[in-house]
Amino acid sequence: MLDKLDSDKVELDKLDVQFIPNPRCKICRSPYVHEINQMLIEGRPYSEIIAKFKDKIPGLNKQNISNHKKHFNFVRKGIEKYYEQLEQGAEKVVDSIKALDETIERSLRFLRAIDPTQKPRAWEVTTRSLLGAIKLKHQIMGDYDETEDILKEIFGEEDSEEVEE
Ligand SMILES: [Zn+2]
Incomplete structure (x- = not known):
């Protein structure tokens, strides 16, 4: 079963890039982009992200985050997460x-x-x-x-x- 998972995952890796930074996006330009991506993947609320980064990224608002979500491949991340959880389930x-x-x-x-x-x-x-x-x-x-x-x-x-x- 795990062998099957691994081969599926390799297929997944070929699919496409997961993060395409947009130079006009203040989140993409910030050094905190990966941290914010991670929070979005985990489904954290925008308000939590804003509260955490408002001092580091001045003027950060919900619209910024909503736009930024288009700059990396959520579906792919979701699929990765799914396989991850499947593996944890197998364990x-x-x-x-x-x-x-x-x-x-x-x-x-x-x-x-x-x-x-x-x-x-x-x-x-x-x-x-x-x-x-x-x-x-x-x-x-x-x-x-x-x-x-x-x-x-x-x-x-x-x-x-x-x-x-
Ligand atoms: Zn962005």
Whole structure:
């Protein structure tokens, strides 16, 4: 999935320039242009930009900012941002899967250590959280073949059918 993202991003880079300074624009001429572009990309309100830069760019007003927005490619920036967030999203998915792996691993270790006849409640709760984690991982990852083995390990061969959908 990330490979696909990277190749798409390379395509994107070929598209066009992102910033075409206009010599008549006081924002383009100012040393703060990149900082202001960044704020615009982040969707900050004009009033915030004006408040921050009014001393550095005398007479800065909403019209200046509105005109300046035409001087760099917002759509492209938006697309870049989209891919960026998509990548961050992918990392979050990886984090979730890791957390689920940890839950599965811990639950299994615990189940192996306790005797279900001695601690039926703890067994039940742990089994339930284990199955929940497995199911969630299965939902996130689609096909993966770990489930059956884990179920066999907990319930033994004969009972594994019952848990499958
Ligand atoms: Zn400009």
